Amino acid sequence: MTSQLTDVTSTLARWETERPDAVAIRFGTSVARTWSELARRVRQNAAAQRAEGLLPGNRVAVLDLNHPSCIELTLACAQIGTANAVVNFRLAPPEIVYVVNDAAARILFVGPEFAAAVEQVRDRLPTVERVIRVGGPDDEYEAWLAAQQPDVQVHPSKPEDCFVQLYTSGTTGFPKGAMLTHRGMLAHARNVAVDFEIGIDARVQVAMPLFHVGGTSYSLLAILAGAQIMMLRLPDPGAVVEMLESERITHTFLVPALLAAISQVPGVADRDFSSLAALSYGASPMPLPVMRACLKLFPGVMHQVYGMTEACGVVSSLGPEDHDDPSAAHRLVSAGTPIHGVEIEIRDPATGEPVATGEPGEIWVRTEQLMSGYWGKPDESAAAITSDGWLRSGDGGHVDADGYVYVTDRIKDMIISGGENIYPAEIERVLAEHPDVADVAVIGVPDDRWGEVPKAIVVAAPNTEIDGEALLEYCRERLAGFKCPKSVEIREELPRNLTGKVLKKELRKPYWEGRERKLV
Incomplete structure (x- = not known):
């Protein structure tokens, strides 16, 4: 549907002409x-x-919960050559200041929940010429729009021009602005639409925040396909469930942490989700107990997706046929196969050379969906994307003989113990199966003999008490000795960002302070 188009603005004009009243x-x-x-x-x-x-190349920024104005801004930026830098509203004030200043945003659009915070740091935003409030009793956005007649002039954008800038999650340091382009977004929309059958009759739920590719990219692929967007301001489990049923949603993307909460919504098993054609999930591992609950709630529509901001979103998918086939149960921990228009290879992270089938390495991705680079960071851009167009994902994994991709961990999260490479995700999958464990993260901690060893940090399931030694014995029965955690720490909860990723940097920090390994 987007194959003949070279810029995002043309797609909006197309649907305005063909479906003006839809x-x-x-x-x-x-x-x-x-x-x-x-x-x-x-x-x-x-x-x-x-x-x-504002001139082509300038940035605006949005600090808000989900609101249609953010999509309008992004599409307007595509028309005139500017770019919308969408800020993670869960960041601390110093981090928000960093992102807005990094983008050199000239206008900052702020939701009512964040207006007071912006006032407190206003003097630390030297590039911001104007703050415009969006929504609530003090809304300025509608008047800002109403003061202008529609401008039909379209900047002659090139396919590689950036119009939306999404920042990496920041779990490993200050966020970097991924410059997402007309070519990349159109390719993502085209490729995903093929595998997920998103067309003009689709009703697409946008529940994830727009600062994430699961929000903005998902919205744009719906717009580029001519589908209808149903947007939630916040990903509230009860609201998601209600909308899925009452609005007859056909497509949605949710993260595992939200799906876990949805599975506990009272009466959810009695809801009618028969309109769903595809429920995609990703951005963090899906614990198998949550997977089993969701397969009962949403049979025949589950798609596990693997992707990244730098590739505009999805690059591989595990479809319903693999979720529902008992003989393929081992594939439930895989990320499926590359979607249309995407190549994936496993390379040696040190040499960049391809590794043999089944051997671990770094996941490399090549596709038209790739960003043009990181804003203002040429050295990091060059390190991320090779001269022949491969993105070094930073994720560890392997590909099996059938072409299925298995994502083990971030390369930086890998534990090297006595010369052995240990991927925490492998241990976490085992521990997540224990009935007393509600949540788990495994990190490497210093060890005088082995350099570092695995440590399990766990959250107890409701109405249970965890026996640390029994949990270690459970691991010894299921994992090679060198992979087994050497200690267990029990906490009430794990630190996570909004997309559900565990902030392992925070977990590791107290153990590595003053040590040589500066693992971020």
């Missing part, structure tokens, strides 16, 4: 914008940006 975006109970209304607002947004003096 609803493009629904948000809450009061917003239902048709394609013609969306196109008009995007052109007003473009005019307003130009009236502010």
Whole structure:
């Protein structure tokens, strides 16, 4: 559907012409914008940006919970050559300051929940010329739009031009701005639409935050396919369930932590989810107990996806046929096979040479979906993308003889104990199966003999008490000796970011302070 188009703006014009009165975006109970209304607002947004003096290459920034204005801004940026830097609203104030300043944003759009925080750091945002409040009783965005007539002038964008800048999660240091392009987003929309059958009749739920590819990229692939977006302001489990049923959602993307909460929503098993054609999940490992619960709730529609910000989103998928086939149960821990338009190889992280089938290494990805680089970081961009177009993902894994990709861990999370490489995810999968364990993370901690050894940090299941020694014995029965944790720590919860990724940097920090290994 997007194969003949070279820029994002053309797709919006297409649906405005072909489906002017069809609803493009629904948000809450009061917003239902048709394609013609969306196109008009995007052109007003473009005019307003130009009236502010923004030029091609300039950045705006959004600090807000999900709101249609963020999508309007992104589409307007695509029209005039600017770029929308969407800020992770879960960041601490110093981190927000870093991202806004890193993007050199000239205008900052702020939701009502964050207006007070921005006021406190306003003097630390030297590039921001104007702050515009979005939504709530002090909304300024609607007046900012209404002051302008729609601007139909389209900047002659090149396929490699960036129009949306999403920042990496920041679990391993300061976030980096991935510059996502017309070519990349169009390729992602085209490739995903083929595998997931997203067309104009689809009703796409956008529950994940727009600072994440599971929010913005998922929204854009729906728009580029001509589908209808159903947007939630926050990924509340009860609201997600209610919308899935009442709005007859056909496609959604959710993270495992949210799916775990959804499986506990009262009465969820009695809901009617028969409209669902594809429920995609990813961004962090799915514990097998949660997987089993979801397979009962959503039979025949589960897609595990593996992807990254730097590739605009999804690069591989494990489809329903593998989820529902008992003889393929071993594949439930895989990330499936590459989607259309994507190549995946496993390379030696030290030499960059391909490794043999089944051997571990670093996952490399080549596709038109790739970012153009990290904003303002040429050296890191060159280190991430090779001269022949391969993205070094930083993820460890292997590919089996049938072409299925298995993601083990971040290369940086790998534990090297006595010369042996240990991937924490392998241990975590075993521990997650124990009935007394609700959540688990495995990290490497210093050891005078082995350099470092695995340590399990666990959260007890409700109404249970964990016996650390019994848990270690459970591991010894199921894992090679060198892989077994040498100690267990019990906590009430694990630190996670909004997408469900465990902040292992925070877990490791107290153990490595003052030591030589600076693992981030």
